[in-house]
Amino acid sequence: MGQSSSSSSKYCPPPGASLPPPTVATIENLPLDIFPDGSSFLTQYQGESWYPTTTFAIQASIGGTTVFKHASYRTGNGIQVPSGDVSALFEKQTRIASITKAFTVLAVLLSKGLIGWHDSITKYVPQLDKAGYENVTIAALAGQTSGLGRYGYTADISVTPGSNPEDLGLPILNETLPDCDPYPGSRICTPQEELAMYNTFKYFPPSPNSVPLYSNTAYNLLGIALSNVYHKPYSMVMDELIFKPNGMTHSGFATPNDTANAILPATKEDKWFSPPFGNYDPSGGIWSTPDDLFLWTKNLLDNKLLPPAETRAWLQPASSLPSLHQLVGAPWEIFRPTDLNIKSTRPIDVITKSGGIAGYASYSIIVPEYNIAIAITAAGNDAGPAMQALLPATVKPLIAYADQEARKQVQEKYVGTYSSSHTRSSFIVALDDGPGLALKTFTVNGVDVLKVMAKAQNIKSANPTARLYPSDKDSSGKDGKERWNILWDREITGDGGFAQMQCGSWNWGEVVRYLGVPLDTVTFHVGERGNVASVELPGWRTSLVKSE
CATH class of the missing domain: 3.40.710.10 (DD-peptidase/beta-lactamase superfamily)
Incomplete structure (x- = not known):
């Protein structure tokens, strides 16, 4: 379970979501290649022994938007549904x-x-x-x-x-x-x-x-x-x-x-x-x-x-x-x-x-x-x-x-370079096959924070890496701000040792503060159109602007 950009199973993400949940526009059914529409859903199960005797109804939503609604009924179950009006099934007890x-x-x-x-x-x-x-x-x-x-x-x-x-x-x-x-x-x-x-x-x-x-x-x-x-x-x-x-x-x-x-x-x-x-x-x-x-x-x-x-x-x-x-x-x-x-x-x-x-x-x-x-x-x-x-x-x-x-929405919204030429600071975020977002570069006032913070946590790596994960669900999105946490990756041997004890990411957060502010916290500032305009580094009391 050691870190590797080519094998996401070797990361140890913290508890909670890996990325923010997606927002979905109103659609009747998901695309056929992602989720079966009504006809293919029926075709998939018509050969099953339970199918001829079973009435069923399914509804699903993402973020409150209904993305799938399908029903199938068998008149032999005692249910009376007008011919062609399968939607009536959703209102039957x-x-x-x-x-x-x-x-x-x-x-x-x-x-x-x-x-x-x-x-x-x-x-x-x-x-x-x-x-x-x-x-x-x-x-x-x-x-x-x-x-x-x-x-x-x-x-x-x-x-x-x-x-x-x-x-x-x-x-x-x-x-x-x-x-x-x-x-x-x-x-x-x-x-x-x-x-x-x-x-x-x-x-x-x-x-x-x-x-x-x-x-x-x-x-x-x-x-x-x-x-x-x-x-x-x-x-x-x-x-x-x-x-x-x-x-x-x-x-x-x-x-x-x-x-x-x-x-x-x-x-x-x-x-x-x-x-x-x-x-x-x-x-x-x-x-x-x-x-x-x-x-x-x-x-x-x-x-x-x-x-x-x-x-x-x-x-x-x-x-x-x-x-x-x-x-x-x-x-x-x-x-x-x-x-x-x-x-x-x-x-x-x-x-x-x-x-x-x-x-x-x-x-x-x-x-x-x-x-x-x-x-x-x-x-x-x-x-x-x-x-x-x-x-x-x-x-x-x-x-x-x-x-x-x-992943598609995260790519469009967060990925990019955030910088300040006045303070020689740079914060580069990328999306790869691993969990969360990959933090490629993190320098403030000319200091390579990725290396310095890794050393402070006793992470022995010549080229330390870190990842960003969303946090603080109660305040996320309020006032145009989204709070994320940085987790520095650690070398894991084999499958993580006895009971994968080496993968203790829940115990790796918030190890350093400066005047009360944790140094593993960042805040993305979201514009009126939902685009991220800048990232705030609270511990360093500075903000970096995203390049267009």
């Missing part, structure tokens, strides 16, 4: 399942004056057994580390129709469970019965805050907490805190019964989970439309759900997984793919929440580095396999396109 978990956590975050993130759940659901739940915090429930199991009574084979314990070699015991919540559409447990389940020792969460374990019952508890602090039903809390403020007029928890307005199973043989979820509403009960889900996803990316700092805190990972490319948030499923068609190979954070139950599958996706928002919904007997194909098929080319546009 579908079950988004476990994406509901993100809505439930958002409601908790919007209730920070009423619910403390690090408080015990027993503070808000005092009927819970103190010994069993005193160490279970709101954060642990939201981040899948509470220790609670996936389900309560639901899916227990002793009460699930068609299940026979003896088929698994299990003994027949003289015990029974309450005849409630065994499956969606069955009798819903009363509040007393639900709390009795949580307070039964068999369901106690072992070792909270140990490792992530996917749990639906954790979010059901968060739903109870929300209902308790607002003194109203959970569904009403969600409507008032999220659906109405975000203009999600076609989202809620009531199961639709009209195929003219929703995607529903065509026959009883289609075993879709369309009945009411009852106590599992906080975990997966929302019905929404592709348009509403896309609007919510864009609002998340645009900091319209929470202030920027709170949004960034919410999107942080909370736990790691055995895979080097997956992390868990609250409740995010964060992927870090490296097989993307981008110039500078590095992990890109793809922050998602998925939903998947029989008959329905969905994804809400954001890629903060490129300001990408994506919503995908699918319905049908093979909705799950369809979503597994549609996710990478959408994300990968969209990131490649955004990366290409970002």
Whole structure:
């Protein structure tokens, strides 16, 4: 992972974006060679086994501009769409399942004056057994580390129709469970019965805050907490805190019964989970439309759900997984793919929440580095396999396109020579195959700052190099100023040593200040037409003008 202009994988970029995200003009669909248009998208998947049975809708935006919108429907799914009017699909309700978990956590975050993130759940659901739940915090429930199991009574084979314990070699015991919540559409447990389940020792969460374990019952508890602090039903809390403020007029928890307005199973043989979820509403009960889900996803990316700092805190990972490319948030499923068609190979954070139950599958996706928002919904007997194909098929080319546009715009906006003949100062910026921008020359008052600063950081190189990376998202672009940071490259041996410990770029910034001002910070000044006119070097108290 040592530096090399010919192999970008040998750089150690700092955390965060490599370049500013691109701006994109309003277009209906991306070019065919970058992202498939409607007809080729269909052609690509017509041979797949899931295609004949699956209705799906995809929308994507870059920087708030919708760049792709495509839908495909199968009348055999029970959906009624006028011939040729596929656009109607975007306004039809579908079950988004476990994406509901993100809505439930958002409601908790919007209730920070009423619910403390690090408080015990027993503070808000005092009927819970103190010994069993005193160490279970709101954060642990939201981040899948509470220790609670996936389900309560639901899916227990002793009460699930068609299940026979003896088929698994299990003994027949003289015990029974309450005849409630065994499956969606069955009798819903009363509040007393639900709390009795949580307070039964068999369901106690072992070792909270140990490792992530996917749990639906954790979010059901968060739903109870929300209902308790607002003194109203959970569904009403969600409507008032999220659906109405975000203009999600076609989202809620009531199961639709009209195929003219929703995607529903065509026959009883289609075993879709369309009945009411009852106590599992906080975990997966929302019905929404592709348009509403896309609007919510864009609002998340645009900091319209929470202030920027709170949004960034919410999107942080909370736990790691055995895979080097997956992390868990609250409740995010964060992927870090490296097989993307981008110039500078590095992990890109793809922050998602998925939903998947029989008959329905969905994804809400954001890629903060490129300001990408994506919503995908699918319905049908093979909705799950369809979503597994549609996710990478959408994300990968969209990131490649955004990366290409970002590099093109950076080339036009920043690259060039900034200088001052009076102070014998020069600052030359270039774009190559590495991350960020290459800083080719950095001299002030005749001093070769590249060499002097490298020496100050104990970087032993005869010809030290450095790169520029965007920083300070809150202030970037305000008053025509954009703050970037300089990171000096360091020699890395082999693959970076044990656990790539030599690539510790997060620990290499802001090592020298002068009278309180960091010397690795520069500010680009942007003109009225979006062009960069000059660069300010705050530590040296000087500005250099860009050559035409």
